[in-house]
Amino acid sequence: MPGHSTRGLQAPLQLHIPEPSARPGEAPDFSGLVILPAGTVARPDVHAPAAALRELPFQLIRVLDDDGHAVGDWNPHLPAETLRAGLRAMMLTRALDERMVRLQRQGKTSFYIKSSGEEAIGVAQAFALQRDDMCFPSYRQQGLLIARDWPIVDLICQIFNNRKDRLKGRQLPILYSCREAGFYSLSGNVGTRFPHAVGWAMASAYSGDTRIAAAWIGDGTSAEGDFHYALTFASVYRAPVILNVVNNQWAISTFQGIAGGDEATFASRAVGYGLPGLRVDGNDFLAVYAATRWAAERARSNGGATLIELYTYRAAAHSTSDDPSKYRPQDEAAHWPLGDPVERLKQHLIGLGAWSEERHAALAETLDEEVRAAVREAESHGTLGTPPADPETMFDDVFEHVPWHLREQRDEMKAEGL
Amino acid sequence: MTAMNMVQALNSAMDVMLERDPTVLIFGEDVGYFGGVFRCTAGLQQKHGKRRVFDAPIAEGGIVAAAIGMGAYGLRPVVEIQFADYILPAFDQLVSEASRLRYRSAGEFWAPITVRAPCGGGIHGGQTHSQSPEAIFTHISGLKTVMPSNPYDAKGLLIAAIEDNDPVVFLEPKRLYNGPFDGHHDRPLQSWSAHPAGEVPDDYYRIELGQAAIVRPGAQVTVLTYGTMVHVCLATVDACGIDAEIIDLRTLFPLDIDTITASLRKTGRCVIAHEASRASGLGAELAAQLQQRCFYSLEAPIERVTGWDTPYPHAFEWQYFPGPGRVERALKRVMEA
Ligand SMILES: Cc1ncc(C[n+]2csc(CCOP(=O)(O)OP(=O)(O)O)c2C)c(N)n1
Numbered sequence: 205m206p207g208h209s210t211r212g213l214q215a216p217l218q219l220h221i222p223e224p225s226a227r228p229g230e231a232p233d234f235s236g237l238v239i240l241p242a243g244t245v246a247r248p249d250v251h252a253p254a255a256a257l258r259e260l261p262f263q264l265i266r267v268l269d270d271d272g273h274a275v276g277d278w279n280p281h282l283p284a285e286t287l288r289a290g291l292r293a294m295m296l297t298r299a300l301d302e303r304m305v306r307l308q309r310q311g312k313t314s315f316y317i318k319s320s321g322e323e324a325i326g327v328a329q330a331f332a333l334q335r336d337d338m339c340f341p342s343y344r345q346q347g348l349l350i351a352r353d354w355p356i357v358d359l360i361c362q363i364f365n366n367r368k369d370r371l372k373g374r375q376l377p378i379l380y381s382c383r384e385a386g387f388y389s390l391s392g393n394v395g396t397r398f399p400h401a402v403g404w405a406m407a408s409a410y411s412g413d414t415r416i417a418a419a420w421i422g423d424g425t426s427a428e429g430d431f432h433y434a435l436t437f438a439s440v441y442r443a444p445v446i447l448n449v450v451n452n453q454w455a456i457s458t459f460q461g462i463a464g465g466d467e468a469t470f471a472s473r474a475v476g477y478g479l480p481g482l483r484v485d486g487n488d489f490l491a492v493y494a495a496t497r498w499a500a501e502r503a504r505s506n507g508g509a510t511l512i513e514l515y516t517y518r519a520a521a522h523s524t525s526d527d528p529s530k531y532r533p534q535d536e537a538a539h540w541p542l543g544d545p546v547e548r549l550k551q552h553l554i555g556l557g558a559w560s561e562e563r564h565a566a567l568a569e570t571l572d573e574e575v576r577a578a579v580r581e582a583e584s585h586g587t588l589g590t591p592p593a594d595p596e597t598m599f600d601d602v603f604e605h606v607p608w609h610l611r612e613q614r615d616e617m618k619a620e621g622l
Numbered sequence: 623m624t625a626m627n628m629v630q631a632l633n634s635a636m637d638v639m640l641e642r643d644p645t646v647l648i649f650g651e652d653v654g655y656f657g658g659v660f661r662c663t664a665g666l667q668q669k670h671g672k673r674r675v676f677d678a679p680i681a682e683g684g685i686v687a688a689a690i691g692m693g694a695y696g697l698r699p700v701v702e703i704q705f706a707d708y709i710l711p712a713f714d715q716l717v718s719e720a721s722r723l724r725y726r727s728a729g730e731f732w733a734p735i736t737v738r739a740p741c742g743g744g745i746h747g748g749q750t751h752s753q754s755p756e757a758i759f760t761h762i763s764g765l766k767t768v769m770p771s772n773p774y775d776a777k778g779l780l781i782a783a784i785e786d787n788d789p790v791v792f793l794e795p796k797r798l799y800n801g802p803f804d805g806h807h808d809r810p811l812q813s814w815s816a817h818p819a820g821e822v823p824d825d826y827y828r829i830e831l832g833q834a835a836i837v838r839p840g841a842q843v844t845v846l847t848y849g850t851m852v853h854v855c856l857a858t859v860d861a862c863g864i865d866a867e868i869i870d871l872r873t874l875f876p877l878d879i880d881t882i883t884a885s886l887r888k889t890g891r892c893v894i895a896h897e898a899s900r901a902s903g904l905g906a907e908l909a910a911q912l913q914q915r916c917f918y919s920l921e922a923p924i925e926r927v928t929g930w931d932t933p934y935p936h937a938f939e940w941q942y943f944p945g946p947g948r949v950e951r952a953l954k955r956v957m958e959a
C-alpha cells in the first residue's frame with residue numbers, strides 16, 4: 205500500500221525549543237557569533253542583480269576596525285564635519301533617553317523606551333537618506349528625529365502629554381508622529397507600519413516622485429505576517445524602499461532564535477524574495493551609513509528594495525516596564541563584541557585628529573544642559589497628570605467630521621462634569 | 623485554600639491543568655523562561671519543562687494557527703496573547719478557522735484551544751494596551767468568550783475553558799490582576815487578600831461556562847456587567863443606596879439568558895455597564911434580548927454606561943473610563959424614569 209505507516213517502529217519525534225546562550229547567573233557567551241574582521245566584505249555595484257548578491261546576507265559589513273580605523277570598500281569617506289554632526293546626534297539621543305527615564309521614575313511621564321547602544325541606526329541612516337525621504341520607524345529610532353534636527357522640546361511635550369503635545373494627549377509617550385520631519389505615526393502594535401512603507405514607496409514611484417521610503421522592524425517582530433507582506437510587495441513592484449531589521453538580539457525577554465535567527469540570518473530572508481540583503485554591524489556608524497547609502501542609491505535609480513539587517517545589541521531594558529536581569533545575564537551588554545556606537549565613532553574621530561577626549565566631555569556636558577533646558581521649557585507647559593488639551597478634543601479626528609453620535613457623547617461627557 | 627491575586631489564580635489553574643492533563647501545553651510571547659509580562663505563567667516552565675511551556679515568535683496569527691493545528695491533532699493548547707489589543711493579527715485564524723472548523727468538517731475536526739489575553743484600561747496604557755475587544759468575538763458564531771472578575775472565578779473559569787472542546791477567548795481585565803479596582807483611581811487599591819474571592823482552592827475545580835453570578839441581590843434595578851466594571855458597580859451601588867441586583871455575566875457568550883431575564887422580570891429596570899465602547903457593543907445585544915423577552919416587565923428604558931466611541935486616549939484615561947459617577951447617574955436616571 206502506498207505510504208504505509210511505520211508508526212511505532214521508528215524513533216519518536218522530538219519538539220525543538222531554541223534557547224539563548226546564557227541566562228541570569230550564567231556567563232555571557234557570544235562565542236557562537238562569527239564576526240569577520242572589518243573591511244573584508246566587498247562592496248558590489250549598486251546596480252548588481254540581486255541574484256549575484258546571495259552571499260552578502262551571510263556576511264557582516266564592517267568599516268571601523270578594532271582600532272577605530274575605517275577600512276575596506278564600504279568606507280564612505282565622510283568628511284570629519286559630518287562625522288562630528290553624527291556623533292553629536294547620537295550623543296543627544298542618548299542624553300535625552302537618560303533624562304527621560306529619570307523623569308519617568310519621578311512620575312512625570314508614564315513610560316519610556318531608550319535606544320541605548322542602537323543610536324547609530326536612526327542617526328547614521330538619517331544622514332544617509334535625504335531629508336524628505338519618508339521614514340516608517342519602530343519605537344526605537346528616535347535618533348532619526350534628532351538627526352533631522354527636530355526640536356527635542358517638542359518630543360518632551362509629547363512624552364509629558366502636556367498642553368503643547370501636538371498629538372493632544374492621545375498617544376503613549378514616545379509614540380510620536382512627525383509628518384514635517386518625514387516620520388510616520390507610530391503605534392503600540394508592532395510591525396503594522398512596515399508594509400505601509402512599501403505602499404508609500406509604490407505611490408512615490410507611481411507618481412514619478414524622487415523620494416524613497418525606509419522602514420524599521422525589530423528582530424522579534426520580523427515574525428509577524430506584516431514583514432512578509434512588505435517583502436512580497438517590495439519585490440513584486442520593485443518598490444523604492446529600504447527595509448531594515450534591527451536585530452538587537454532581544455524581543456523583551458525572548459532571544460532572536462525564537463524569531464528564527466538561529467537557523468539563518470534575518471538579512472537572508474531577502475534571498476527568497478529575490479531582493480538584496482545586507483547584514484551590517486549596527487554599532488558601526490560608517491558601516492550603517494554606507495549600507496544605507498548603497499540601498500538608497502539603488503532604490504532611487506529604480507533598482508528596487510533592499511533588506512538590511514542591522515546587527516546590534518539592546519543595551520538597556522526593553523522599556524521602563526521591564527527588568528532584563530530576570531532573563532539575561534546582567535552584564536551581557538558589556539560583553540557585546542561589537543562595542544558601543546558612540547565610543548567607536550569617537551575613537552575614529554580622535555584617530556583622525558578631528559576630535560579629543562576634552563571636546564567629547566565638553567560636548568556631553570553641553571548636550572546634557574540642552575536636554576535640561578528643553579525639559580524645563582516642556583515642564584512649563586505641564587507634565588503627566590496636569591490637564592493637557594481640553595478633554596473634549598478626545599472626540600475630534602475619529603472621523604474627518606464629527607458624526608452625531610460623537611457629538612452626543614461629547615455633550616454627555618460635559619454633562620457628566622468630566 | 624490560599625490567598626491569591628488574579629495572576630496567581632490564573633497561574634494555579636494552568637499549573638493544575640499541566641499536572642492533570644499531558645495534552646495541555648502553553649505558549650505565547652515571553653511566557654516561557656520569563657513567565658509572561660504580567661507574570662501569569664511565572665515558574666511554569668521551570669516546573670513543567672520547556673516542552674510544555676515555551677516562548678513563541680511575535681506572530682499572533684501564527685500562535686493561534688499553531689494552536690488550532692495542535693488542537694486538530696488532539697492537544698489542548700492554552701496560548702497567551704500579550705495584550706488583547708494584539709489579538710487582531712490572529713483575528714482571521716479565530717474567525718475563519720477556530721470558530722468554524724467543527725462546523726465545516728461536520729465534526730471531524732475541532733479546535734479545543736484557549737486564547738488568554740489581558741484586556742481593559744485604567745493602567746495608563748494608551749490606545750493599544752487598554753482595549754476591551756470582547757464584542758468582536760461575541761459576534762462570531764462558534765467562539766465562546768469569557769471574562770472573570772475575581773481570582774476565584776478566574777481559576778475555575780480558566781479550567782473549564784481549557785477543558786472545553788470549543789475555542790474559548792479568555793479575556794482577563796488586567797486592572798483587576800492585583801486588586802478589586804472600583805474605579806476610584808485616586809484612592810488606594812484594595813488587595814485581593816482582603817476580598818472573599820481572593821481565597822482560592824489550590825486544587826482542581828471548575829466554574830461552568832455559560833453561568834452568570836448574582837454578586838449582589840437586589841430588588842429595584844438590574845445591573846448587567848462584567849470584568850472591572852463589576853467592582854465599579856458594586857462600589858457605586860453601596861455608596862448611593864439604590865437596591866440594585868448586580869449580575870456578573872462571567873461568560874459573555876453564550877449568555878446565561880435565564881438568570882438575566884429572571885432578574886429583569888423582578889426589577890423592571892436595567893443598566894448595562896461595560897468598559898468597551900458603545901456602538902455595537904455587548905450592551906446592544908443584551909438590550910435587544912431583554913426588550914424582546916421582557917418588554918412587558920420594563921418600567922424604564924435600558925441604559926448603557928460604556929467607554930466612548932473613540933480610541934482610548936492616554937491622557938484622558940479617567941474621562942474615558944466609565945467610572946462610578948457615570949454609573950450612579952445612569953442608575954438614578956433609570957430609577958426616576
Ligand atoms: C502585535 C503586537 N504583539 C505584541 C506586542 C508586545 N510587544 C511590544 S514590543 C515587543 C518586542 C518587540 O521586539 P523586537 O521586534 O525585537 O523589537 P525591539 O523591542 O527589540 O526593538 C512585544 C512582544 C506588540 N506591541 N504588538
Ligand SMILES: [Mg+2]
Binds near residue numbers: 424452455
Ligand atoms: Mg529586538
